[in-house]
Amino acid sequence: MTPSSSRILDVRPVTAAELPAWLTAQKTVFLRTTDPLGADAQPEAMAERLEPLDPARTLGAFDEAAPRRCVATFRSFPQRLTVVGGATVPADAVTNVGVAPTHRRRGLLSRMMAHDLAAAKERGDVVATLIAAEYPIYGRFGFGPAAHTAEWTVEVPRSGLDPRWSGPEDGGRIDLVDGEDVRRLGPGLHARLCAVQPGAVDRPDLWWRAATGLVRFGRPWTEPFHAVHHSASGELQGLVTYTCDEEWGGGKQPQVTAQVRSLIATTPAAERALWHHVCSIDWVTRVRSGHRAPDDLLPHLLPDPRAARLTTLADWLWVRILDVVRALEARTYESEGTLVLEVTDGDGLSGGRYRLEAARDGARCAPTTEDPDLSLTVGDLAPLWLGDDSAARLAALGRVREQREGAVRLADALLRTSRRPWCPDVF
Ligand SMILES: CC(=O)SCCNC(=O)CCNC(=O)[C@H](O)C(C)(C)COP(=O)(O)OP(=O)(O)OC[C@H]1O[C@@H](n2cnc3c(N)ncnc32)[C@H](O)[C@@H]1OP(=O)(O)O
Numbered sequence: 001m002t003p004s005s006s007r008i009l010d011v012r013p014v015t016a017a018e019l020p021a022w023l024t025a026q027k028t029v030f031l032r033t034t035d036p037l038g039a040d041a042q043p044e045a046m047a048e049r050l051e052p053l054d055p056a057r058t059l060g061a062f063d064e065a066a067p068r069r070c071v072a073t074f075r076s077f078p079q080r081l082t083v084v085g086g087a088t089v090p091a092d093a094v095t096n097v098g099v100a101p102t103h104r105r106r107g108l109l110s111r112m113m114a115h116d117l118a119a120a121k122e123r124g125d126v127v128a129t130l131i132a133a134e135y136p137i138y139g140r141f142g143f144g145p146a147a148h149t150a151e152w153t154v155e156v157p158r159s160g161l162d163p164r165w166s167g168p169e170d171g172g173r174i175d176l177v178d179g180e181d182v183r184r185l186g187p188g189l190h191a192r193l194c195a196v197q198p199g200a201v202d203r204p205d206l207w208w209r210a211a212t213g214l215v216r217f218g219r220p221w222t223e224p225f226h227a228v229h230h231s232a233s234g235e236l237q238g239l240v241t242y243t244c245d246e247e248w249g250g251g252k253q254p255q256v257t258a259q260v261r262s263l264i265a266t267t268p269a270a271e272r273a274l275w276h277h278v279c280s281i282d283w284v285t286r287v288r289s290g291h292r293a294p295d296d297l298l299p300h301l302l303p304d305p306r307a308a309r310l311t312t313l314a315d316w317l318w319v320r321i322l323d324v325v326r327a328l329e330a331r332t333y334e335s336e337g338t339l340v341l342e343v344t345d346g347d348g349l350s351g352g353r354y355r356l357e358a359a360r361d362g363a364r365c366a367p368t369t370e371d372p373d374l375s376l377t378v379g380d381l382a383p384l385w386l387g388d389d390s391a392a393r394l395a396a397l398g399r400v401r402e403q404r405e406g407a408v409r410l411a412d413a414l415l416r417t418s419r420r421p422w423c424p425d426v427f
Contacts, residue, residue: 007063013059014070019055021069022058022073023050025071025072026096028098028101030098049217058073060072060073071102072108072109074097074098074112076116076120077095079093079202080201082201083198084198084331084333084417085362086198087331088194089327090124091127091201092128092129092322093427097109117320127319128322131427135315139379140346142321142379144320145315145382146318146382147199149294150312151312154286155285156286156307158306163280165280168229171232175228177227181228182239189236189237189239197424198387199293199423200422212226224243225243227240229270238263238273240278242258242261243261244258244281255286256283256286257284258287259290260288260289263290318382320378320379324343327385329362329363331363331385335413336359339414340371340372341376343376344376344378345378350378353370353372358414373402373403373407373410374402374403374408375401385415387419391411
């Protein structure tokens, strides 16, 4: 019998006819026990699952011994990523990555990634992005953890929040709305958030339909609650979506946990009001925050911040810089200065020596032959570029090398930001 490792594996974009096999492979690689396309699925489930898939950017691997069975999946789609200063860059968003357990560790992911990144570079995308299932997978492909996530669990009774609170004191108001309202109001609000939030990514129309249950991908659906915040002048400034369990604490009294699915706000006042709203719902004794920035305001909005227990602090958005010049020119800087960066890239996509002339309102960047000030990998450039980490910290870890005295301090003066980036979404 032919050893399995010697079978020929074809890695390529799938045809439209192969998409169902590709979706079945997704179920296998993500260890899903329910089949979203099985007998209990909604009739429209297949159409919904197929909607976001562009066959040209949906890669599969096929084994010649069973050519109709897809054994690996990979997909990318166009995305806009907000950078420091509020501009956006075109990103190649990578998702649905998986290799069947029978075909792992034979280079299938490596081949699919090489195919996709080459196409992204050719297309002119500035970066590739993804949310990593496990930390060790993507560094080898030039990705670096560029934004982190934090989740808190708030024990409401010890938070110190005034239980008599009945709404914002500044003339603003909070209203419960339905899914249709969210689909109408949410995209505009989110676009305003993206204009000021480094690390945020655009939400396609499908995101809003999925968040409001209009599209369910054949999975069980729990109807959430939605609340919006308007300022005293009537401007929409925030939106929270949350679910509640029905825990009654042994029948004595309600002990409900509210799980926040999404909370976005364009002002601190709206952010404060919406957290206060969720933490002051009768019966709710515990609030799970969902994915927030590591320096989120939440704990410190509570009179007793220790009522917010940090339950997750982890890498979240990974970024692979494909075009160093456009990436560095897209963002703004905290001060003025010139830095020569030696960027190494094992895949040969974006390495080189670059001279950055940074200023508060922008920058110029170009390849150079001057002596470098700092050297680092393209993966380590990502968290500096998006403002998530400091050059001093990466230098202490041995990942940034200072070639000219004072260069690390200068890099931090230029690149560091007053708030950390935040990607509110999973994709
Ligand atoms: C963006 C997203 O979609 S995240 C979701 C990622 N998918 C999953 O986690 C699903 C379960 N896991 C899998 O499907 C697979 O194991 C994958 C996709 C993670 C890896 O696919 P493979 O085809 O086995 O990877 P490939 O053979 O190309 O490995 C390349 C290198 O990465 C290493 N590697 C791959 N996966 C892992 C891992 N999970 N942990 C540590 N190292 C890993 C391999 O050992 C190999 O190292 P080497 O070059 O030193 O030999």
